[in-house]
Amino acid sequence: MKPIDEYFLNQKEPYQSIMLYVRSVILNTLPDVVERYCYKIPFYNIGKKPVLYLNILKGKDYVDIAFVHGILLEKDFPILKNDNNRKQVRSIQLRSLEDLDQENFEELLIASVESVRNSKRPWFI
Template sequence: MKPVDEYFINQKEPYQSIMLYIRSIILDTLPEVEEKYSYRIPFYNIEKKPMIYLNVLKGKDYVDVAFVQGILLEKDFPVLKNDNKRKQVRSIQLKTLEDLDHENFVKLLHAASELLSKSKKAWLI
């Protein structure tokens, strides 16, 4: 079993269901994305550059769907929040599957992918 699969299996509910659902949307929407297991969490890379990662932060009660270049996307996608005072990462916090606007999330994935493809590097700051 791949480490990323183990990561998902070891998550408690509702986090496991939320993460597996997000994973399926990412993989279905962006067939070119590469799923990696880095820093003990799942990352989704475009052209070897990290675009999104999924995590459950300690002491929090939600899945953090974090966009590496989120600072450049937050104006067009106000659903992205600056949690934990991160310099460039912005994220969507999901407590339930119902918290996700599927259509808007797909648009966000396409925008993030296009942005990252045009960038020389993922980390701007």
């Protein structure tokens, strides 16, 4: 079994269900995305550039869907939050599957890929 699959299967509920569902939406919406296990969490890249990653932050009760170029997307997608005072990463916090607006999330995924593709550097700040 791949380390990334083990990561998902080792999560406690409800995090496991949330992450597996989000993973399927990402992979279905972005056919060119490459799923990698890096820094002990799942990353989704276009080429070698990271687009987003999934994480469960210590002491938090949600799945953090973090967008690398989130600062550039937060005007168009107000669902993105600046959790933990990160410089450029913005994220969606999901406590349950009902918290996910799938249509808006798919639009956000597509916009985030375009932002990364148009960028010369993966991390710009």
